[in-house]
Amino acid sequence: MDEGKWLVVCDVDGTLYMPEAGNPGLAEFAEFIDARRDRIVFALNSGRSLDEMAEVAEGGPLPRPDWLVCSVGTEIFADFDPSRPDPEWAEFVMREWPRDELREALASLDFLEEQEAWLQHHAKLSYYVDSGMDSLRDELDRVTAPWAGRFKTTLCLDRYLDFLPPWGGKGGPVEFLARRLGIPRNRIVTAGDSGNDRDMLDRGFHSILVANHAAEIGDLASLPTVLRAESPAAAGVLEGLRRLGVD
Ligand SMILES: [Mg+2]
Incomplete structure (x- = not known):
């Protein structure tokens, strides 16, 4: 187990990326991550496909992810590199999928x-x-x-x-990455804003609901492991990381 590292896993749209509101807090968030590369493993976990992720990467100052989870948990890549899908995950997630x-x-x-x-x-x-x-x-x-x-x-x-597939969704890949990287559950932080994030927010990891979250996941705020930020989007994720003592 690598007990010195954090695994920080963020949804993209509405959680980090909010161009219609000027991406609140995104530049500061990117600085925060970049200054802690030695102790934070940073992953993006999006419903977008790999191609659609590349578009976001061009449109805003998203920090470069160490891992990229696309298409609602069904593909895992190192960086934005399409030539490096994780073969173990690809085979596992597709078993018996009709x-x-x-x-x-x-x-x-x-x-x-x-x-x-x-x-x-x-x-x-x-x-x-x-x-x-x-x-x-x-x-x-x-x-x-x-x-x-x-x-x-x-x-x-x-x-x-x-x-x-039964192992698709945003939560399974977080468990898989944590195991792969040897990071214990109490060093995992997830952040999201809407329904497809529920699967990674309700598993007992430290979890951040950004202030602009959809009503459909408002009930999660009552879980002891979930923190509701007062700020929207990336500003809210950063607020949550600080409140959790990630540093
Ligand atoms: Mg979202």
Whole structure:
């Protein structure tokens, strides 16, 4: 175990990256990380694909990640280097994932609309939902029953519904990285702002909810391991790291 290091894992959109609000705190956050490279392993964990991540990297002063987790936990890369996907994770996460069968079954549901082709990925199926999921859940469960336990879903902002392998989602990769790097759980910090971050915020790691978080994960603030920042976006993550004593 490397007990001297922290693993800091941040969602991107709305958590670090908020260009419409001038990226509050992002430059200071980047400085904070860069000054502590010897003791912080920094990872980005985004719903974006690798290509979409590269666009963000060009548009704002995001600190360079040591690890990059893309497409809601289904791909892990060292840096932004597309030639270095982690082979162990790729094989593990894809076991018994019935993507084609699910896609065919879901085509019969008219409340789901497939997202555009460039948002799809071999380890996720992404849809737009046109009304609240609560009333649609039974129908969804019925249609997908033959593959129950072989996939999971995440809903973001009541609009974006992803189907993922059971080990997909944002939390599994954090566990995997921590094990790989030998960093104990009490030295892991995660930060997020919306529904697809829940999976890494509710696992008992130190977790930061930025002030601009979506209502759908507001309940997490009552967990003893979750800290709700008073500042938005990167300013909130930085506030959280300081309050947690990460230095
Ligand atoms: Mg986000």
